[in-house]
Amino acid sequence: GIQVEQSPPDLILQEGANSTLRCNFSDSVNNLQWFHQNPWGQLINLFYIPSGTKQNGRLSATTVATERYSLLYISSSQTTDSGVYFCAVDIQANAGGTSYGKLTFGQGTILTVHP
Amino acid sequence: DADVTQTPRNRITKTGKRIMLECSQTKGHDRMYWYRQDPGLGLRLIYYSFDVKDINKGEISDGYSVSRQAQAKFSLSLESAIPNQTALYFCATQRGSGNTIYFGEGSWLTVV
Numbered sequence: 001g002i003q004v005e006q007s008p009p010d011l012i013l014q015e016g017a018n019s020t021l022r023c024n025f026s027d028s029v030n031n032l033q034w035f036h037q038n039p040w041g042q043l044i045n046l047f048y049i050p051s052g053t054k055q056n057g058r059l060s061a062t063t064v065a066t067e068r069y070s071l072l073y074i075s076s077s078q079t080t081d082s083g084v085y086f087c088a089v090d091i092q093a094n095a096g097g098t099s100y101g102k103l104t105f106g107q108g109t110i111l112t113v114h115p
Numbered sequence: 116d117a118d119v120t121q122t123p124r125n126r127i128t129k130t131g132k133r134i135m136l137e138c139s140q141t142k143g144h145d146r147m148y149w150y151r152q153d154p155g156l157g158l159r160l161i162y163y164s165f166d167v168k169d170i171n172k173g174e175i176s177d178g179y180s181v182s183r184q185a186q187a188k189f190s191l192s193l194e195s196a197i198p199n200q201t202a203l204y205f206c207a208t209q210r211g212s213g214n215t216i217y218f219g220e221g222s223w224l225t226v227v
Contacts (some may be wrong), residue, residue, distance in 0.1 A: 047191030
């Protein structure tokens with residue numbers, strides 16, 4: 001099956017710093033999403049980004065589908081950004097682009113932002 | 116109110132007991148999923164359903180069963196709970212192929 005690798009596994013920042021999280025995947029994808037899991041376990045949708053670039057406030061994401069990676073940028077980090085960031089992908093089932101509809105998750109990046 | 120609601124949110128049960136986790140959604144999505152998360156790990160797919168008459172096994176379906184009672188409802192059952200089924204369980208929904216998948220708030224299950 002598809003392999004999803006995230007790096008780094010752990011990241012410790014001082015408040016105000018910028019960071020880049022990476023997600024590599026081993027097959028063509030129909031869907032790629034970034035999630036933030038907060039300390040209470042809730043999964044928060046950040047981006048649906050199978051290709052291209054999107055921005056939402058201090059967060060932005062870029063997926064280069066042809067090179068099979070995605071990047072999540074966090075600028076001016078805040079303590080509330082702490083938690084686990086997951087990348088999840090859904091591979092293409094056929095040449096027409098239909099997906100299997102099943103997300104495969106990476107292992108996550110644990111982000112800790114200190115005040 | 117949440118668009119994807121899971122009940123119960125927390126449950127402690129004994130080994131051998133049957134337990135059901137319920138999921139309901141108001142998003143009108145056709146696809147529904149059950150995932151499991153173990154500490155320090157990503158989510159793994161248990162079962163998924165693309166419509167009311169469609170049920171499919173995911174990568175870790177052993178020991179679980181599901182029922183899609185209606186388009187808006189998808190329940191997960193542990194017929195005879197065992198301690199290694201202690202985990203955080205998530206329900207999710209999706210409108211068709213290639214669209215954003217939305218997760219519920221999770222159900223913490225502890226089997227003692």
